[in-house]
Each structure stands twice: as structure tokens, then as C-alpha cells.
Amino acid sequence: xxxxxxxxxxLERLQNDSKQTNKELSNALGLSVTAVYERIKKLEKxxxxxxxxxxxxxxxxxxxxxxxxxxxxxxxxxxxxVSFEKEVNGLNEVLECYHVSxxxxxxxxxxxxxxxxxxxxxxxxxxxINHIGxxxxxxxxxxxxxxxxxxx
Amino acid sequence: xxxxxxxxxxLERLQNDSKQTNKELSNALGLSVTAVYERIKKLEKxxxxxxxxxxxxxxxxxxxxxxxxxxxxxxxxxxxxVSFEKEVNGLNEVLECYHVSxxxxxxxxxxxxxxxxxxxxxxxxxxxINHIGxxxxxxxxxxxxxxxxxxx
DNA sequence: GGTGAAAGATATTACAC
DNA sequence: GTGTAATATCTTTCACC
Numbered sequence: 398x399x400x401x402x403x404x405x406x407x408l409e410r411l412q413n414d415s416k417q418t419n420k421e422l423s424n425a426l427g428l429s430v431t432a433v434y435e436r437i438k439k440l441e442k443x444x445x446x447x448x449x450x451x452x453x454x455x456x457x458x459x460x461x462x463x464x465x466x467x468x469x470x471x472x473x474x475x476x477x478x479v480s481f482e483k484e485v486n487g488l489n490e491v492l493e494c495y496h497v498s499x500x501x502x503x504x505x506x507x508x509x510x511x512x513x514x515x516x517x518x519x520x521x522x523x524x525x526i527n528h529i530g531x532x533x534x535x536x537x538x539x540x541x542x543x544x545x546x547x548x549x
Numbered sequence: 550x551x552x553x554x555x556x557x558x559x560l561e562r563l564q565n566d567s568k569q570t571n572k573e574l575s576n577a578l579g580l581s582v583t584a585v586y587e588r589i590k591k592l593e594k595x596x597x598x599x600x601x602x603x604x605x606x607x608x609x610x611x612x613x614x615x616x617x618x619x620x621x622x623x624x625x626x627x628x629x630x631v632s633f634e635k636e637v638n639g640l641n642e643v644l645e646c647y648h649v650s651x652x653x654x655x656x657x658x659x660x661x662x663x664x665x666x667x668x669x670x671x672x673x674x675x676x677x678i679n680h681i682g683x684x685x686x687x688x689x690x691x692x693x694x695x696x697x698x699x700x701x
Numbered sequence: 702g703g704t705g706a707a708a709g710a711t712a713t714t715a716c717a718c
Numbered sequence: 719g720t721g722t723a724a725t726a727t728c729t730t731t732c733a734c735c
Contacts, residue, residue: 398565398612398702402694404579406646407550408603408605408610410591410601411603411605412602412603412605413600413602414600414601414602415567415601415602416566416567416601418727418729419728419729420727420728422602428703429703429704429705430704430705430728430729431703431704431731432702432703432704434729434730435702435703438730443609444606445603445605445606445610446603446604446605446606447606448565448603448604449566449567449601449602449603449604450563450564450565450566450567450601450602450604450697450698451560451563451564451567451598451601452598452599452600452601452602453560453564453597453601453699454597454599454600455599455699457595457596457597458552458560458597458701459698460699463647465647465656470561471606482693482694485693485694486693486694489699489700489701491694492694492695492696492697492698492699493692493694493696494692494693494694494695495615495617495619495689495690495691495692495693495695496689496691496692497617497686497687497689497690497691498687498688498690498691499605502625503693504687508699509718510587511584515579524722525724533654535649535650535651536646536649537587537647537648537649538648538649538650539647539648540638540645540646540647540648541634541637541642541646541647541648541693542634542638542644542645542646543644543645543646543647544644544645545604545697546602546603546644547605547607547610547612547660548643549610549639549641550720570710570712571711571712572711581715581719581720581721582711582712582721583713583719583720583721583722584719584720585716586712586713587719593731631707702735703724703733703734703735704721704733704734704735705729705732705733705735706731706732707730707731707732707733708727708729708730708731708732708733709720709728709729709730709731710725710727710730711726711727711728711729712725712727712728713724713726713727714723714724714725714726715722715723715725716721716722717720717721717722717724718719718720718721718722
């Protein structure tokens with residue numbers, strides 16, 4: 398498939414505001430509405446666009462405390478890994494979990510209301526998962542930059 | 550403002566798919582289209598919904614290498630901090646930058662094409678920023694969980 | 702690759718209940 | 719909160735370049 402500069406501009410714009418109408422996009426890109434429509438459909442079908450989502454304000458819904466947790470497993474047998482990853486997937490507080498290189502096995506991004514809720518999460522949820530060796534938490538003091546928008 | 554269970558369900562659904570029609574939402578929630586429409590407008594105006602965005606497939610656009618970089622500054626004077634944060638904001642490879650507690654000052658999420666591109670980024674962009682003391686990088690081996698969707 | 706026009710669907714607003 | 723109706727706007731299809 399051809400993926401050209403116009404498609405890149407389109408993706409940038411749709412990332413910034415997916416509620417824009419095709420007419421607005423056509424004006425911005427100097428294309429007809431139909432051309433914009435067909436390009437978007439193509440980007441959706443080819444899998445360039447995975448989904449459309451509403452971005453929620455964390456502060457408004459009382460989830461403004463962010464922490465990154467390093468987790469080390471006791472062992473790395475297939476069973477332990479699979480069960481840990483499955484359990485982590487079920488935790489609403491964990492938005493992201495990466496298997497990473499380095500001293501620890503995993504890096505988790507955790508979002509809760511406040512420090513007290515974080516303590517609750519650690520004591521009652523994360524550390525109750527079997528096979529966890531050790532954890533190390535970093536707290537976000539300030540979000541300097543936070544986006545999912547990929548620029549070309 | 551009243552923020553009830555119906556609003557939470559609405560936000561969850563809009564996070565999962567912001568292209569749903571109000572009619573689909575009304576069926577799912579057992580509400581009238583008018584009620585759904587007015588609730589969404591309220592959530593937008595009150596700031597519960599920050600924006601609507603298209604979620605892009607990183608692999609399709611050749612940005613499938615993810616790394617987390619710890620950065621320590623040489624000093625923490627106001628000038629150094631401000632200029633570092635400003636420079637980082639201008640780097641397209643850096644999607645997220647957090648001022649964090651712990652041994653390092655910052656944690657950055659970096660997205661590039663591959664390891665070679667990461668090396669380029671480190672040598673020619675990140676480490677050319679003034680006042681950087683040291684860095685420590687972790688590479689993502691596997692994305693176990695990766696979402697921005699907040700569940701209630 | 703692209704265009705413009707027409708048809709169909711949805712969003713929006715107003716209103717009575 | 720409901721349902722309906724009118725209108726504006728947007729999406730989608732189509733014939734054509």
C-alpha cells in the first residue's frame with residue numbers, strides 16, 4: 398500500500414482530534430471530502446488506525462497519582478511468567494506493563510487516586526500475586542510530557 | 550456536578566470506541582438518545598473528556614522499538630530544569646517524560662524504529678542536551694499491557 | 702490517484718410530556 | 719429523565735476524470 402506524506406498529515410490530525418469532520422480535514426489538506434474519506438477508510442482497513450478513543454482527564458476522576466513499579470520475579474519459568482502477566486492484565490490500576498531489560502523483569506505504570514490508594518494497591522493487589530520476588534517504586538512528581546501522539 | 554454510574558459507563562464506552570453513535574450508546578445504556586447526547590456534552594464541557602484521538606499502530610508506521618530512559622541532571626537549578634524540560638518537549642521520539650522520585654530525576658518513554666535509531670537518538674539528540682549528568686536505558690522486550698483506558 | 706453531486710445516516714436543537 | 723419532529727451536518731455511494 399502507498400503510505401505517503403498526505404497520509405502522515407492525516408494521521409497527525411486524527412491523533413490530535415478524531416472528531417474533525419472530513420470537510421475540515423479536506424480544507425486543511427487541500428483535498429476533496431471524498432479523497433479524505435477514502436484515505437481514512439484505507440488507513441482503518443490496513444490497520445494504521447487501531448481505534449478511536451476519548452481521552453479522559455485523570456484529575457477529574459480522581460486518578461491523578463502515577464507511579465512506576467519495577468517488579469522482579471522469583472523464577473522465570475513459563476508458568477510463573479504466564480500467570481504473572483495474566484494477573485497484571487486484570488488489574489485496573491495497571492495501565493501499562495512491559496517486560497524490560499535490566500535489573501528488574503517488569504516495569505508497570507500504575508494510576509490510582511493518591512498515595513494511600515497506592516499503598517492499598519501494593520499491599521492488597523500487586524504483592525499478593527504469586528512468584529513476585531521484589532518491587533521498587535518510583536513516584537511521578539510532575540508530568541513534563543504525556544502524549545500518545547506520534548509525529549512524523 | 551453530578552457524576553454517576555451512568556457517566557462512568559459512558560466514559561468507559563467512549564474510551565473503548567469514540568466513534569459509536571449516540572443511538573448505539575443509548576441502546577447499551579438503556580437511555581434515550583437525547584439523554585446520552587446531553588451527558589456527553591456535559592462531560593466535555595466539565596472537562597472529564599479532554600479530547601478525542603485516533604490510536605495509531607506503531608508497527609505499521611515503523612515505530613515499534615520502545616525504551617525507557619532514566620536521566621539525571623548535573624545540577625537542579627531552575628535554569629537547568631526548565632531548559633531540559635523544554636528541550637525534551639521538542640523531541641518527537643519522547644512521548645512521555647516524568648519527573649520522578651528515586652535515584653534518577655526523569656523517566657522518559659522513547660519510541661523509535663529500531664535499536665539503531667535509538668542509538669542515533671541517544672547520541673545525536675538526548676545526550677546533546679546541556680546539563681545532563683547520566684542516563685540509563687531499559688529496553689522493552691514485550692508489551693504485556695498497554696492502554697490508556699481507565700476503568701472504574 | 703483524484704473530483705463533485707446526490708442519497709442516506711447521524712447529530713443537534715427544540716419542544717411537549 | 720422520555721419521545722418526537724425539524725433541521726443542519728456529516729458520511730457514504732456513485733458516475734466520472
